[in-house]
Amino acid sequence: MKDLLSRRRCFVWVAAFLLLSMFATALAAASKHSGSDAQTPTTAPVLSAAGAKYVGSDQCKICHADQARMMEATPHYRIFGADKQAGAEGCEVCHGPGSAHIDGGGDRSKISRLGEVKSGEVLGVCLNCHAERANQMHFNRSQHASAGVTCVDCHRVHTSKAEPLLAEKELDLCYGCHQETKSDFAKPFHHRVNEGLVQCNDCHNIHGTATVRQARTLPSGDAVCYKCHADKQGPFVYEHVPVKTEGCTTCHTPHGSTNPRLLKVSQVNMLCLQCHTFPAVGPAGPVHNQSAKYQACTMCHNQIHGSNFSSVFFK
Secondary structure, three states, X not given: OHHHHHHHHXXXXXXXXXXXXXXXXXHHHHHHHHHHHHHOOOOOOXXXXXXXXXXXXXXXXXXXHHHHHHHOOOHHHHHOOOOXXXXXXXXXXXXXXXXXXXXXXXXXXXXXXXXXXXXXXXXXXXXXXXXXXXXXXXXXXXXXXXXXXXXXXXXXXXXXXXXXXXXXXXXXXXXXXXXXXXXXXXXXXXXXXXXOOOOHHHHEOOOOOOOHHHEOOOOOOHHHXXXXXXXXXXXXXXXXXXXXXXXXXXXXXXXXXXXXHHEOOOOHHHHHOOOOOOOOOOOOOOOOOHHHOOOOHHHOOOOOOEEOOOOOOOO
């Protein structure tokens, strides 16, 4: 009997080892594939007419003097210049070889016009240079890219003097699509974005991240909150489990709320009772009769984010 039990245990251990080995192999393969994707952005070449040759930006200035003059005030001019000679420099870095366009008397179909081509082609041109930048390398996987938003929807390459080359103020650009978020910031309790103290890109990387909600740090996104609310981060001797496992948005709405402290419900007790419902998951210690209209739970359990002194989060 002992030999039989030993053999069964041995079989179980061997089976478990094989399963773990298969899982580790699959995980490594997936990681390798993901890594290769990150190093090879999906880019498209600059569109141009067949047989077109580079002519230099001086030829472009003959007809496009206004654009060339405005370009001199932009960050791109400091990198590429608008006064380079023939070759993939100046205007032709983005618009492609211009000889066919000139020979055709300014034929618009024989030059790349980024505002009039497909979104993927625009991304291809921009990501030829920007794909390796840390805050833009995930744009192909971003929600903006999935929605068909392109670089030229938010940026003005020729005319913007600001470093991000934004077409409008950042808040106006975001509100142009995110109307539901705009309404959240109009609620009585909100992060002070409209007042100019916080910006959308303080919490979100608008060019995409490997995390949820395009939050700037950590998969859960909570590290963004801790940049300002450092006292809530811990670690604590006694952790409030939902804070660590489910995150800040378990109890709070990040953009705005009609309830104080951006809570999801108006009464703190009702929020607590979503988890602490007696007798299924009753609170430790005496059971309080909620129908008797006791004070809010946090009157006593005021270290609700975590405590170094009390396992029931007393002060």
